[in-house]
Amino acid sequence: MEAHEEDEFCFPQLNSSCRRTSRSHSEALLINCLLSIITLLTVVLNLLVIISISHFRQLHTTTNLLLLSLSVADFLVGFLQMPILFLHIRGCVILGDIVCGVHYFLAFLVVSVSVGNMVLISVDRYIAICEPMVYSTRVTLKRVQLCVYLCWIFSAVHSSWILRDFLKQPGRYNSCYGDCVVGVSYVEGAVDLVVTFLGPILIIIILYLRVFVVAVSQARAMRSHVTAFTLQHSETIRTKKSEIKAARTLGVVVAVFLLCSCPYYCFAVTAESNLVGASSAGLELWLVYFNSSLNPVIYVFFYPWFRKAIKHIVTLQILQPGSREASLI
Numbered sequence: 499m500e501a502h503e504e505d506e507f508c509f510p511q512l513n514s515s516c517r518r519t520s521r522s523h524s525e526a527l528l529i530n531c532l533l534s535i536i537t538l539l540t541v542v543l544n545l546l547v548i549i550s551i552s553h554f555r556q557l558h559t560t561t562n563l564l565l566l567s568l569s570v571a572d573f574l575v576g577f578l579q580m581p582i583l584f585l586h587i588r589g590c591v592i593l594g595d596i597v598c599g600v601h602y603f604l605a606f607l608v609v610s611v612s613v614g615n616m617v618l619i620s621v622d623r624y625i626a627i628c629e630p631m632v633y634s635t636r637v638t639l640k641r642v643q644l645c646v647y648l649c650w651i652f653s654a655v656h657s658s659w660i661l662r663d664f665l666k667q668p669g670r671y672n673s674c675y676g677d678c679v680v681g682v683s684y685v686e687g688a689v690d691l692v693v694t695f696l697g698p699i700l701i702i703i704i705l706y707l708r709v710f711v712v713a714v715s716q717a718r719a720m721r722s723h724v725t726a727f728t729l730q731h732s733e734t735i736r737t738k739k740s741e742i743k744a745a746r747t748l749g750v751v752v753a754v755f756l757l758c759s760c761p762y763y764c765f766a767v768t769a770e771s772n773l774v775g776a777s778s779a780g781l782e783l784w785l786v787y788f789n790s791s792l793n794p795v796i797y798v799f800f801y802p803w804f805r806k807a808i809k810h811i812v813t814l815q816i817l818q819p820g821s822r823e824a825s826l827i
Contacts, residue, residue, distance in 0.1 A: 540576030
């Protein structure tokens, strides 16, 4: 009986130790297997996206640069966040307050970066579809790189501001030894809700509604005039179709992100306490992180160049001389 009671505690030698989350053996095994598969897929698939866009010169476009930034954030989720959260769901933080602080900082960081990238993707598609004549001059690689850098810097500053009290005194809100809880005031929570959810959602919806209206009108115009175009105009039609298809694909990415994020923010709004912990929002937080696994899966289904890139990587063709110049599009 004493051994069984000791197994229930994270640190049996301490009287102030937290208790482990009790689950049946079969339930624990199922959860462990499922979360391990999700974590592995998140790391591997996003790493493939990062290698593909970074290696192949043909993929060095403004839109793909935004996808690269998003994939880096998703990779960090799978490589760092999911394993730590995997430990949290057991009710024990065995790595100390420093790792707990890093975990929450990265949690706010990657969510903020992902939201920022979604907004940048929406702006990119808006200009490409609604103002195609000025797209190549307004949206350049250097400008997109600057926007990506600013997105990461702003996200780091925002995360540090949200967690400033916790970073000064880690563990101040822990109820027992082995807990990992951060306190966020209602003002900070409201600012985070507006900056990383409500505000971006409003911008994204407005931009994509405009993109949808213009894309539909362009598609109707192309169908009604396709027989009257010359070869040169046919090339223009193919370009417009490609831009519309890209907008549709990236629209799916944005929609999936919003669906995965809504439950967590709804939980944050309706929560009675201002304390945030992995155990209190476990399912909602895992749903946010699961979005990092879905993004590269969407690329596989909608982007032929990604499937070709995976084939080059898996077959080790990228190790051959001149592989950077391979034709994927």
